[in-house]
Amino acid sequence: MRLLPTLVALLVSFSLVGPIGAESFTFTAIPDQDASRLQQRFGQVASYLQEQLGVEVNYIPVKSYAAAVTAFRNNQVQLAWFGALSGVQARQRVPGSRAIAQGYEDQFFKSYFIAHRSSGLLDGGSAAVANKPFPLAMAGHTFTFGAKGSTSGRLMPEYYIRQYLGQAPQQSFRRVGFSGDHTRTIALVASGAYEVGAVNYQVWQAALAANKVDLQEVQVIWQTPTYPDYQWSLRGDVDRRWGQGFSAKVKAALLAIKQPELLGAFPRSAFVEADNADYEATRETAIAIGLIDES
């Protein structure tokens, strides 16, 4: 076993500057829908930022939130497009980091609870979604969240389940799954494999628009109250590295994005200002359901 450490040491010492992690300003972004062709889509955003900021800008196509948060903490990425929960988790680990902008839609984001016909929870679409009361009859059915670390697919739905049903999802439902992805949640509930599921409202609307949903089989039965979601988080030490006023420049550049092809990568209609206080509620929610510890 002396061999492995030696090899590792050799590899490290011989290593050149790799394709990533050089002295350039680096960001990562994981969109809440359509994670394909990340490099191509966000490469454009990188070029835009490079033009605006006058420094070399790199994009790293990380898809795992845990990896993205760690990279933010390691100072390998200085800017990241995070969901509300992962943003809170990341900023908690990097003192001085700030939320600087959010998507226009992210000021009033929401999750839908969707159910399959076989659950007996559909009401034939009589009431508008916004007026529907929380479906207490959901208890005892099978239920699927999205990814474990998702704000719209896990955190907020679980919070309201606990609030209305009075106990943890594992006790409230016959079975609780984590589909890992909003698209999969829709597919699973549409097939009736799970009776009820929680999904990002934007992904649901995109699936509806693309005619991928059979409303005879699956419908929205409830929507959560609105909450803040995706945001740009920036490390606090960028000014020291790239000069005074750099973080202000980054913020201005993001808020100024108007090109549809750039906004389409996220996809959002515009970026607006945000700060850490906007996500205090997210932090408290995560503490309330035991996803993060009080610090």
Place this chain on the structure above:
Amino acid sequence: MPTLSLKRLDKGPAQASPSFLSLRSSSFYVALIAGVCLLFADIEIISPNPWLELRAMGEGLLAPRIVSYSELLQGLANTLSFALQGMAVAVVAGFSMALVYRRWFIRAFCAFIRAIHELFWALIFIQCFGLSPLTGLLAIALPYAGTLAKVYGELFEETAPQPGANLLASKSLSAFFYTTLPLAWPALCHYTRYRFECALRSTVVLGFVGLPTLGFYLETALSEGYYGEAAGLLYVLLLLIASQRWWLRKGLLPLYVALAVVCLPPSANVNWPTLLQFFGEDIIPQPLRTASQQDLGPWLALMWQQQLWPGLCNTLVLSQIALLFSALLALLLLPFNSTLFIGPLLKRGSDGLLIIARSLPEYLLAFVALLLWGPSMLPAIVALALHNGAIVAHLLAGFSQQLYLRDDACRGVNRYAYEVLPRIYRQFLAILFYRWEVIMRESAILGILGIATLGFYIDSAFEEFRFDRAALLILASALLNMAVDTLARRLRRGLQLDTKADLG
């Protein structure tokens, strides 16, 4: 090759020796325990309406699409460079450890590094080396080294002892190189080749550290439901694996590895503060970290009650049942993949089928089974049994090809049941015990089914950045691995040694 003369000495396994009886009884217990587990298993069948999704999948398979050739080429380059480098490190490290595999601490260490899924290794190494090729490389190399050490070590122990016993200094390294290694060589090559194929599939992990590979694009396309794209990538991956025999030549390997290093230099971004914080603070149990040092007891009790105990039960039940069905499937498939039973042309065909069965990612199989039967342990059992059954069958067929049969050996069912199977049965059990570990590890990515195995909780702990919990759970699964490893060893020891020369 000394194999020939050796085989003639072999008295043949057809006589029911005591050892074969105990082999039989150990198999019986595997089946019995699985039967008991089935009683406790959380199995339920509901009949959803999966046809919309399955039709989309079918259409995708029939109409594969390559969206971007530059992306595909880059993905291919990443996949190959990475798999070659990862395997190079793993083979060297694994082989060195296999030489001293008799030592219990080596075995324990190997069991420990094997217990952690590549995904979690990647997340751990990110703390040390950042988002870098080295992180991805080590995430594969380390668990693979543990696996190779085990498999090589056991192959060495399984070789015929007679040639070595005839030497004066039978314990020396040169004795090893002139007796044990040549005897184990064919099986060793066969397994290493298979492992390289696994490395190609495992490159999904690189995507998580920012270097997209074929596996990464495939995973993305599948989770987004872009089945046409997924099919395109899957076909490329299958072609790559199926054509291995033509391009993966021993003589060319040094060249390949050199090219791989040039193409994807294993650079790293060492970040000492996070590294220290990770090992010095993050993995320390939470109550010990706070200023007012609380008691560890309640934390442990809570972890035991909420995660360890249920996780342990579910893991044992699931892996035992999945194991039995993998075993049955493998025994069923074996004769269709070995030239001892079928012609070389048919063998090519069944090779292809087995490659498809084992290359389809488990989470995809589980997803399809979930669409068909609803959430319970059943989709997990089906997915794991199909995937692992195909792998065991492939490996067994490889072992069977190395058997030497007499010209007048019996044929057909008799050859299968009385000649071939008894002679490779011990290898069969050894592979099965290893697959048990794999199943335990893989259950981490089946959260979609809502089965709370140890892996499920480890995944949650990483997702919540609770590395202290992850460390405890990993420790538990490593202990479980070691226990199974020890049991398997005892069993093999107890089961006679006189059938040793069966493999050659």
